[in-house]
Amino acid sequence: MDFERVRRFAEIRREYGSGYINLNPIQRGGILSEAARRALLEFGDGYSVCDWCPPKTPRLDMIKRPPIADLYQDIAEFLGMDVVRVVTRCREAKFIAFRMLGKPGDYVVVDANAHYSTYLAAELAGLRVKEIPHSGYPDYRVLVELYEDKIKEVIRETGKPPAAALLTHVDHNYGNLSDAKAVSDICHRFGVPFVLNAAYTAGVMPVNGRELGVDVLVSSGHKSWAASAPTGILALTEEIAKVVLARSSIVGDWSGKSFPEKELALLGCTVMGAPLASLMASFPYVVERVQRWGEEVEKARYLCQQLERIEETRVLGEKPKRHTLMQVESLGLYEVSKKHKRRGYFLYDELKARKITGIQPGLTKHFKLNTYGLSWEEVRYVAASFIEIAEKYGLGVS
Amino acid sequence: MDFERVRRFAEIRREYGSGYINLNPIQRGGILSEAARRALLEFGDGYSVCDWCPPKTPRLDMIKRPPIADLYQDIAEFLGMDVVRVVTRCREAKFIAFRMLGKPGDYVVVDANAHYSTYLAAELAGLRVKEIPHSGYPDYRVLVELYEDKIKEVIRETGKPPAAALLTHVDHNYGNLSDAKAVSDICHRFGVPFVLNAAYTAGVMPVNGRELGVDVLVSSGHKSWAASAPTGILALTEEIAKVVLARSSIVGDWSGKSFPEKELALLGCTVMGAPLASLMASFPYVVERVQRWGEEVEKARYLCQQLERIEETRVLGEKPKRHTLMQVESLGLYEVSKKHKRRGYFLYDELKARKITGIQPGLTKHFKLNTYGLSWEEVRYVAASFIEIAEKYGLGVS
Numbered sequence: 001m002d003f004e005r006v007r008r009f010a011e012i013r014r015e016y017g018s019g020y021i022n023l024n025p026i027q028r029g030g031i032l033s034e035a036a037r038r039a040l041l042e043f044g045d046g047y048s049v050c051d052w053c054p055p056k057t058p059r060l061d062m063i064k065r066p067p068i069a070d071l072y073q074d075i076a077e078f079l080g081m082d083v084v085r086v087v088t089r090c091r092e093a094k095f096i097a098f099r100m101l102g103k104p105g106d107y108v109v110v111d112a113n114a115h116y117s118t119y120l121a122a123e124l125a126g127l128r129v130k131e132i133p134h135s136g137y138p139d140y141r142v143l144v145e146l147y148e149d150k151i152k153e154v155i156r157e158t159g160k161p162p163a164a165a166l167l168t169h170v171d172h173n174y175g176n177l178s179d180a181k182a183v184s185d186i187c188h189r190f191g192v193p194f195v196l197n198a199a200y201t202a203g204v205m206p207v208n209g210r211e212l213g214v215d216v217l218v219s220s221g222h223k224s225w226a227a228s229a230p231t232g233i234l235a236l237t238e239e240i241a242k243v244v245l246a247r248s249s250i251v252g253d254w255s256g257k258s259f260p261e262k263e264l265a266l267l268g269c270t271v272m273g274a275p276l277a278s279l280m281a282s283f284p285y286v287v288e289r290v291q292r293w294g295e296e297v298e299k300a301r302y303l304c305q306q307l308e309r310i311e312e313t314r315v316l317g318e319k320p321k322r323h324t325l326m327q328v329e330s331l332g333l334y335e336v337s338k339k340h341k342r343r344g345y346f347l348y349d350e351l352k353a354r355k356i357t358g359i360q361p362g363l364t365k366h367f368k369l370n371t372y373g374l375s376w377e378e379v380r381y382v383a384a385s386f387i388e389i390a391e392k393y394g395l396g397v398s
Numbered sequence: 399m400d401f402e403r404v405r406r407f408a409e410i411r412r413e414y415g416s417g418y419i420n421l422n423p424i425q426r427g428g429i430l431s432e433a434a435r436r437a438l439l440e441f442g443d444g445y446s447v448c449d450w451c452p453p454k455t456p457r458l459d460m461i462k463r464p465p466i467a468d469l470y471q472d473i474a475e476f477l478g479m480d481v482v483r484v485v486t487r488c489r490e491a492k493f494i495a496f497r498m499l500g501k502p503g504d505y506v507v508v509d510a511n512a513h514y515s516t517y518l519a520a521e522l523a524g525l526r527v528k529e530i531p532h533s534g535y536p537d538y539r540v541l542v543e544l545y546e547d548k549i550k551e552v553i554r555e556t557g558k559p560p561a562a563a564l565l566t567h568v569d570h571n572y573g574n575l576s577d578a579k580a581v582s583d584i585c586h587r588f589g590v591p592f593v594l595n596a597a598y599t600a601g602v603m604p605v606n607g608r609e610l611g612v613d614v615l616v617s618s619g620h621k622s623w624a625a626s627a628p629t630g631i632l633a634l635t636e637e638i639a640k641v642v643l644a645r646s647s648i649v650g651d652w653s654g655k656s657f658p659e660k661e662l663a664l665l666g667c668t669v670m671g672a673p674l675a676s677l678m679a680s681f682p683y684v685v686e687r688v689q690r691w692g693e694e695v696e697k698a699r700y701l702c703q704q705l706e707r708i709e710e711t712r713v714l715g716e717k718p719k720r721h722t723l724m725q726v727e728s729l730g731l732y733e734v735s736k737k738h739k740r741r742g743y744f745l746y747d748e749l750k751a752r753k754i755t756g757i758q759p760g761l762t763k764h765f766k767l768n769t770y771g772l773s774w775e776e777v778r779y780v781a782a783s784f785i786e787i788a789e790k791y792g793l794g795v796s
Binding site (some may be wrong): 005006009014024030035036044049055066067074078089093116120122128131132133222223227228248257264267271273282287361371 | 438
């Protein structure tokens, strides 16, 4: 092993970590609170939350110091669900639900705006998918009324309903908010467990699973709960928890050992340290901030309106915006890129020069951004910067 | 939501976090390096390592800033393996291996000293286990030569070899070091993939998978790599990587979407932030510290010898110790506990008064501890404290 080469890993720094306005669509809801920063260091060491693991029920969700058991109960109340577990990622929560609700070969119905990890979670659980179409360009609305047809199609084809139906509450491409209640009503008429992927909603906006008729609500701590990666939320009704959190039943053939207190699909304990502490310490901040969601949407609408003043530029997805994530289509900036010696990277360069980051380098025709948590001053500065760049390259601004 | 009640989560502190000598058997190898502490804060925000995700191959292992791709290569070299992925936990690494190497109903052969998470990983993958016996009290040595009989038994019963055979390199109960080469020789004669659970070895002692004939080496960052939880190491030979890291093949039936660049069993990306940064920053320290393993074992042997001076006290497992984790059996301390008003908690109280923690409260007859990373001064202090407590309660000390 070359020690000299290896030594550099000790000095890693995050480039553009501070002093920049970061518009990265996946990062805005995961910026830590100050309390979370303190908690990270306090619980940085491996297995740091296990100091007081109860000897008779050694399981993460039973720990009272730090108050993990209480946190899970309070998150459940916050989400209008009965039972909560923190798992390693939202995608793991989806896998756990699919694995425990389905049998290999079963179908799961998902919306066509679903994240790739939804598809992989189904595939790893051995399930097949049937997709609910969206409306296509430029709105890409999920056609939620089609869940009924699709469930019926599965019943016709297999003789039984799908193992589950999943709706992406707000999707990662357009930031469209879909009508969860409409889908849950359909699902419940057919006895199909309804999974809501709230990775972009729970933790930033008010979400109540009970009001929406959700059976399994999954979310992402590092995306929307001001927590470090990797953290996922798995929130369940009491009834569905009996299936999804089923205990281990394996028995050692020689030793006779068994582990009836362990939750099988969680593989026992999950996030045994720092990221869970960050999620816990940020929770009061999260509970408070979801109440300010209305103003967050106003800021997104303001930026949307300003960007659309630029020649041949529109925000895709539903409008008016009901979420802070947006995909911008700019044929104007794209035309500029064709003649620029830096090609598409000119936009990245121009933004970087203005201390704005998080838009994928090289993109101009379609790019995504998220205004969540920016101040009005920052949003106005971002809008003015785009308009300044457009004008610099001779694009019209209405 | 009761804000007043929720607010307390922001103030969580780790009790006995510093100023104490912590003997907790699962925590000694996971104490962060100073570099890891800095990296935790630097990369605390959610998705912090994703700033420079390559747009054309958006996958954690392809990221060069911070140098994740390089880190994976260097860890592979360090372990004598070809391909490495950091996953969320050692148990997830075991699940991934079992899920991809086996089919539901297949067998996996495991040693009877295996951790509960090995059994759960097999169960979640739909596999059955056959156990290799240990020698029983007081040594509990895994009878590694029996892997041959057990593999033959599986072949007789099912007509084919087991999906994999797993050996726990050092186990969590006795700290016994098992002969991995002996097991790999047997496995390879029968064409059975050999999985080595190096959760208690890789990262604290020198381990070379190539020399040991390992096909899949799994380890735990928060247990043995001076990293925050949750982090697991999945290290593979190039040949077995083709199976274990197989890509996704699911296709959306309406959208036609597919994700052929994503590694299925990893669900795409895994540890997208702080704990991975801590593992990276600690890696130079880990590479250096494994060279000092000999002295770590000496310290464990010293403590073992001192504890056995106490009346009716012995260290279980193989001796002389070849690892720093040990299980102590003390009929002497147990007799004291029977008459003490605090019962078994007297030992915990006495140790706490001496600023020693990490031994499970209430236990006296059998308890586990780990000396890894303690200074000679600390080990001597721990030994003297136990002897002082024994003498205080009238036990003989030879």
